[in-house]
Amino acid sequence: MPVTNKRRPTIHDVARASGVSRGTVSRALNGDPYVSTAALAAVRRAVAETGYVVNRAARSLVTQRTGTVVMVLSEPQEKLFEDPNFSVLLRVATRRLAQRDVALVMMVAGDDGDRERVVRYLRGGHADGVLLLSAHSGDPLLAELEGLSIPAVACGAVLGREGVIPYAAADDREGARQMAQYLVDLGRKKIATITGPLDTPGGLNRLEGFCDVLGRKAVKKLIAHGDYSRHSGEAAMRELLDRVPDLDAVFVGSDLMAAGALAVLRERGRRVPEDVAVGGFDDSAIAGSTHPKLTTVRQPLEQVATETVRLLLELIDGADAVESLVLPTELVTRESA
């Protein structure tokens, strides 16, 4: 791999070096079966010799494909980037796409300006597909995406669009059921819950699952709302303690909020789990570092990310439609319940 430094080698250079034509080089490089073994070998050697790398710009000019996928973050940035789940998603998606030699472009769609940029980028045909993160049903971006008819897949369901945007997600509802049932089985009588934002599938479905086990009416007064942030978990816990001083368990819709709830419980002198059992959701890194360690519901996030990418690649490869996936969760018992 000598550094010519002067000019990047083109397919012409490879053709010359291998003694075949442009067309044959192209075929050899793209795995066309109609290439003689002799030609194939010559091309391979010439590629190594010249250090040739295909020019994607030229290729996508004619193929209309870019080898690029955009990950769109529709949450206000601060929130999402601090979500420990996000890094898992990003890590796995990057790796999976790299394996297929697809580049991952990050874009944020927090405000209108951002959104316009994303749409402009996609409308320009600069990406083959879109990976949606935490999109809300009301997100104006969704309508635009549909107009562009570009393959799009969501990581986690998009509420209200489950039928139209394929997704892979954890079974939030069943996970919440597992936790609620576990608290019941522990003999807890007054079980409260702190929800995530109810316009997200996680927020909504975890509450649904909780109600499935305990009965909707029975828990009416035992519900407080948060927004997944630690701070909101603290506020909600305070509210619950004021309203229901004799509660003996609480199922919190995310580990981060649960960490906030734990702090408030300590501050108010309740022992965990003796006085109040606490259950979280996510099994993120923080669950192992709270005091006491958090009993929680593990989401198979890596698998969710892997499957989301798989669905997207299938769509890009021409599949007419793909089926969404819901993956099972698992109860992880530690110290807090």
Added chain:
Amino acid sequence: MPVTNKRRPTIHDVARASGVSRGTVSRALNGDPYVSTAALAAVRRAVAETGYVVNRAARSLVTQRTGTVVMVLSEPQEKLFEDPNFSVLLRVATRRLAQRDVALVMMVAGDDGDRERVVRYLRGGHADGVLLLSAHSGDPLLAELEGLSIPAVACGAVLGREGVIPYAAADDREGARQMAQYLVDLGRKKIATITGPLDTPGGLNRLEGFCDVLGRKAVKKLIAHGDYSRHSGEAAMRELLDRVPDLDAVFVGSDLMAAGALAVLRERGRRVPEDVAVGGFDDSAIAGSTHPKLTTVRQPLEQVATETVRLLLELIDGADAVESLVLPTELVTRESA
């Protein structure tokens, strides 16, 4: 913005719709001063009418510019993606680049295969510049980068290459001095430290700063090593307690390790800060959620990211060289010291 759906409008369509030539449209779009106001207006209108978006592939084919920057993560993925500092860097960099309409591509360079992919991508001319994250001096990628002569800037110094790869970084050494001095001023007599990996600027410089204040020889037996992970913080704290049971303060090289240290101290029955004062480094989100809350050193990470991006853009815009930046840190006192 009607959806023709058939074919993406090209610059020819805009030319026809506005009654001027291709060349004039191109000039109007790229801010060439030699365009009449009439032509400019006509082009603007035609662009809005047709929903035209420039085709980057075609453009970069002729300009040799891509409007893309690669963020290369050279740490084994797991470690980096869990680093709370990483999300800040990513968030800010994405935003800053988007403001300049530059796309950010994420690439991981954990093993040789990854690295080969990155080099191939860059050698193919698919990006205008590289943003290095947590690169080590021994990283084989660095040598390859130099061979490619592509603009590259690091977020945090690259040990041993400070002169050759420009960077923006926090003043780790001075920050460590601030913390060490603070612990001394509290009247602590036996001050230990848990370092980060010494092949990173953070690990090395924070130890240096610590020694600056306390004297290299005096602290010889009071040093334990970690790798920034929570787990390593626990192990190092145990080691220190076994070796120096009467220590009364410890400066930990990262908040995450400090969280681990706090857990061990509690487990061993030491009160914080009464028996042992604990200082962290980073002021990451976790610092506010440990118990007790962590006294730490705040790194101006957002600024570091902003400046890193600025340096890279300057290089891409043709600057021959840029000066690296070292930004001041700040002591944040909470409960642990």
Added chain:
DNA sequence: GAATTCTCTGTGAACGTTCACAGTGCGGCA
């Protein structure tokens, strides 16, 4: 032995831009 298929190859055109060049009026200046 001729016709037909099969494998492999080279060639020209096209993708959508930008850039350099060659204009065209028009006003100012000698």
Added chain:
DNA sequence: TGCCGCACTGTGAACGTTCACAGAGAATTC
């Protein structure tokens, strides 16, 4: 009046691929 420079415009070529097409032998079939 003639000339020059200025502001603006249009045109052809080039960037590096892929794709469709056509053609050349070799192998197979009738």
